[in-house]
Amino acid sequence: MEATExxxxxxxxxxxxxxxxGKVIVGMEEIVEGVLTCLLADGHALLEGVPxxxxxxxxxxxxxxxDLKFSRIQFTPDLMPADVIGTNIIVESAxxxxxxxxxxxxxxxxILADEVNRATPKTQxxxxxxxxxxxxxxxxxxxxxxxxxxxxxxxxxIEMEGTYPLPExxxxxxxxxxxxxxxxxxxxAAIVDRTTGAxxxxxxxxxxxxxxxxxxxxxxxxxxxxxxxxxxxxxxxxTHPGSPTATDMTNRFVRYGASPRGAQAxxxxxxxxxxxxxxxxxxxxxxxxIAPAALRHRLLLNFEGEAEGIQGDAIIADIIAKLAEKTxxxxxx
Amino acid sequence: MQSDASLxxxxxxxxxxxxxxxxxxxxxxxxxxxxxxSLILVVLDKxxxxxxxxxxxxxxxxxxxxxxxxxxFSRKLQDFDVARATEKRLxxxxxxxxxxxxxxxxxxxxxxxxxxxxxxxxxxNVQPARLFPRRLDRRGKVFIGLLVLxxxxxxxxxxxxxxSAATRKERAALRKQGEELVKLxxxxxxxxxxxxxxxxLQQIAANMKALGKDMERARVGRKEALVKLNKMQQQLEAAKxxxxxxxxxxxxxxxxVQLKAGSSELAKSREDMRAKLLAKLEASRQAGKGTGExxxxxxxxxxxxxxxxxxxxxxxxxxxxxxxADIASVIAELLAKGxxxxxxxxxxxxxxxxxxxxxxxxxxxxxxxxxxxxxxxxAESLKGxxxxxxxxELLEMAKAMERGDLKACKNSAGKAGLIGLGLNGKCAALMGxxxxxxxxxxxxxxGNGRGKGVGPGNGLAQYDPNAPSDINRxxxxxxxxxxxxxxxxxxxxxxxxxxxxxxxxxxDKPGKAQVPYYKVYSxxxxxxxxxxxxxxVPAQHRARVKDYFESLKPEQK
Numbered sequence: 002m003e004a005t006e007x008x009x010x011x012x013x014x015x016x017x018x019x020x021x022x023g024k025v026i027v028g029m030e031e032i033v034e035g036v037l038t039c040l041l042a043d044g045h046a047l048l049e050g051v052p053x054x055x056x057x058x059x060x061x062x063x064x065x066x067x068d069l070k071f072s073r074i075q076f077t078p079d080l081m082p083a084d085v086i087g088t089n090i091i092v093e094s095a096x097x098x099x100x101x102x103x104x105x106x107x108x109x110x111x112i113l114a115d116e117v118n119r120a121t122p123k124t125q126x127x128x129x130x131x132x133x134x135x136x137x138x139x140x141x142x143x144x145x146x147x148x149x150x151x152x153x154x155x156x157x158x159i160e161m162e163g164t165y166p167l168p169e170x171x172x173x174x175x176x177x178x179x180x181x182x183x184x185x186x187x188x189x190a191a192i193v194d195r196t197t198g199a200x201x202x203x204x205x206x207x208x209x210x211x212x213x214x215x216x217x218x219x220x221x222x223x224x225x226x227x228x229x230x231x232x233x234x235x236x237x238x239x240t241h242p243g244s245p246t247a248t249d250m251t252n253r254f255v256r257y258g259a260s261p262r263g264a265q266a267x268x269x270x271x272x273x274x275x276x277x278x279x280x281x282x283x284x285x286x287x288x289x290x291i292a293p294a295a296l297r298h299r300l301l302l303n304f305e306g307e308a309e310g311i312q313g314d315a316i317i318a319d320i321i322a323k324l325a326e327k328t329x330x331x332x333x334x
Numbered sequence: 335m336q337s338d339a340s341l342x343x344x345x346x347x348x349x350x351x352x353x354x355x356x357x358x359x360x361x362x363x364x365x366x367x368x369x370x371x372s373l374i375l376v377v378l379d380k381x382x383x384x385x386x387x388x389x390x391x392x393x394x395x396x397x398x399x400x401x402x403x404x405x406x407f408s409r410k411l412q413d414f415d416v417a418r419a420t421e422k423r424l425x426x427x428x429x430x431x432x433x434x435x436x437x438x439x440x441x442x443x444x445x446x447x448x449x450x451x452x453x454x455x456x457x458x459n460v461q462p463a464r465l466f467p468r469r470l471d472r473r474g475k476v477f478i479g480l481l482v483l484x485x486x487x488x489x490x491x492x493x494x495x496x497x498s499a500a501t502r503k504e505r506a507a508l509r510k511q512g513e514e515l516v517k518l519x520x521x522x523x524x525x526x527x528x529x530x531x532x533x534x535l536q537q538i539a540a541n542m543k544a545l546g547k548d549m550e551r552a553r554v555g556r557k558e559a560l561v562k563l564n565k566m567q568q569q570l571e572a573a574k575x576x577x578x579x580x581x582x583x584x585x586x587x588x589x590x591v592q593l594k595a596g597s598s599e600l601a602k603s604r605e606d607m608r609a610k611l612l613a614k615l616e617a618s619r620q621a622g623k624g625t626g627e628x629x630x631x632x633x634x635x636x637x638x639x640x641x642x643x644x645x646x647x648x649x650x651x652x653x654x655x656x657x658x659a660d661i662a663s664v665i666a667e668l669l670a671k672g673x674x675x676x677x678x679x680x681x682x683x684x685x686x687x688x689x690x691x692x693x694x695x696x697x698x699x700x701x702x703x704x705x706x707x708x709x710x711x712x713a714e715s716l717k718g719x720x721x722x723x724x725x726x727e728l729l730e731m732a733k734a735m736e737r738g739d740l741k742a743c744k745n746s747a748g749k750a751g752l753i754g755l756g757l758n759g760k761c762a763a764l765m766g767x768x769x770x771x772x773x774x775x776x777x778x779x780x781g782n783g784r785g786k787g788v789g790p791g792n793g794l795a796q797y798d799p800n801a802p803s804d805i806n807r808x809x810x811x812x813x814x815x816x817x818x819x820x821x822x823x824x825x826x827x828x829x830x831x832x833x834x835x836x837x838x839x840x841x842d843k844p845g846k847a848q849v850p851y852y853k854v855y856s857x858x859x860x861x862x863x864x865x866x867x868x869x870x871v872p873a874q875h876r877a878r879v880k881d882y883f884e885s886l887k888p889e890q891k
Contacts, residue, residue: 003444003448004445004447004448005448005451008445008448222443222445223445224432224436224439224443224445224446224449225432226428226431226432226435226436227435228414228428228431228435229428229432278427280427280429280449280452281445281446281448281449281452282427282428282429282432282433282436282449283428283432284427284428284429284432285427285428286427287427329422330415330418330419330422331412331419332352332356332411332415332416332418332419333419334352334355334356334359334419334466
């Protein structure tokens, strides 16, 4: 298939999927787009928002639209790793007793890890290993997870007492961190209308797993020009205090900046954004648009930053503003 | 690939446009730099620390603009940079720059050809001139601002409203004098000087012109102008002395007197001869009638005598040159008036006519003899004057004519013509120098309406640098008087100075005051010296003032 045709089909499928999700989910366009971007870039998303905003519904709807197996894991403090990844159980068979592996909920395609910060670090790491490796190891046996494998984790920004916030190293494994805001009055009205009426909106599958994998391949095919790539890398380097491109805010408030995973996230998400904009190249605007979602959870603030209540988004915005001056054309006429 | 070629074509026009605009921007920067530098020079010029006229200003600005333009035009232009500038204007979101960066990898990834086609499609119908219009940016505004400042720095100080009344008056006077000086310099340049002083004259004329222009533009003050004018006067004196270094033994006026006398003698002798001939003719007629006692002449003899008598009515030179009188009296009159140039013209005409064979051959022996006598008288009169060399050739002509050697006569006439030419040029140059001196004298005066100054004569022989000045001074007379002393206080002068003079004695007669001569002399001598020091006396008259007081100095008893 020609590149143009592939790109066009990509956009059509994306639009279809988004539209189908839109039948159930009211508003949250950015969140939906973010989630789909993560999905197409083969990354995982972390949603942070107060309860009742439709995070679980979004993931479930997504799974339905994709005709993929959906698993929901409600993380609690007493959740064990085996509850996530599965365990060997003794079963009685004709030949006697034997150990049989009972897969855990992580063996789905679309996983909702609800309130992931409520589980213990041990349980969290079990999931995070699965996210990274796309496989689990149980009793010394490695078992591959089914592709496509997509985890959408949620965090509650309130009621943080008694929780286990994900360490930064673990947070780094999430492609995007999306902040779910409260719906507007109109959106709230629409939510209420849709969910309290006689008829509930239904979605139907618009895409399957193999097609999703094809779309992921198309994303990776899109080229990126050297100067755009350099721009993305400069943003990453600017998040590190003491680097030549670090800004004053970085030097003052950041203890440690984004890892190379952040650069991967910028570029892959940039490619998705370019394809959706009917382009065959990643632009600086694409990078700027997705930078906050891709990097906000990867910046480790120092004491002063935390004491001052500095948000990662502010630092990223400052970096983008400073770098914009350097990316002006060499010729000014 | 086709898309590569199309992209290149799309960029070509934009590249040209960008290069042109960069050249223009750089020209403005160059012009601004030159303008800033020029502004400093203009300020220094206004304080008279350097000389920086408007042609230099224009040249510097032009140089700055040209240098900037060349630098901007020759600047290396990368396609990538052009693409970045273009896509920023068109909001192409790095399509163009990505296409240029990745086009070499088109074979490896089929998304890249799609990218190239997409870029080309977006570049179609792009008009470079509309995409990059000319606009007045910060550089242009700075350049215009500097031009305005330059114009202000140049023009404003020259405007009368920014000058005091005294400055305006002085500048107006200087400007007028400067214009006259420039005219004088041009007149001096128009003359064809002898080669001995040609270079000096050209230098003087150039200096006069330069000073005149400086005075017109108020680049020099009054004192400085006077000093320079004085120097030029000295140069003119030197030029005149160079021209007249051979002092004649006799003046042309004296030669004129001699010529007049000689002409009268010749005319009388001609008249006597004519009278004799007429008497002879009459006697012959009477003899023919049988009434007289004279000898009867033949018809041919009578005709010859009649012809001769007729030819003696006027001198040969008068007939040859078609003059009102014989050449000697014409020349005498001209020299007496001091019109040396006209006299030389007539002598030159004589020399030319004498070179024509038909003129000499048609003269009868008697006429030749007359002509030779005229030439001899002319030569003797002009001998020892500034026309001495010419006189020698006239004498040679006379001698040749007396012995009948017309060829030698013509040769001498040729030489005489050349000498006259040289003398004419010398004379013209000296006239020019005198006129220039007069003009400089006027410029150096205070300009209070004295009218034309009196200068030395414009004849070669009349000028004598060692001759005592004879202007406004009569013969000295001694007045015997013995009276009592009285003090009289003078009026307060313009500068608030007052002089009081002690007068020894009362006025002797009503309406007349007499003061001790020796007392007055010392006071006035002092006043005169002060006036000379303060430059209140024009430079050309200083020597005369000093001379005057020297001549009044009391005798030492």
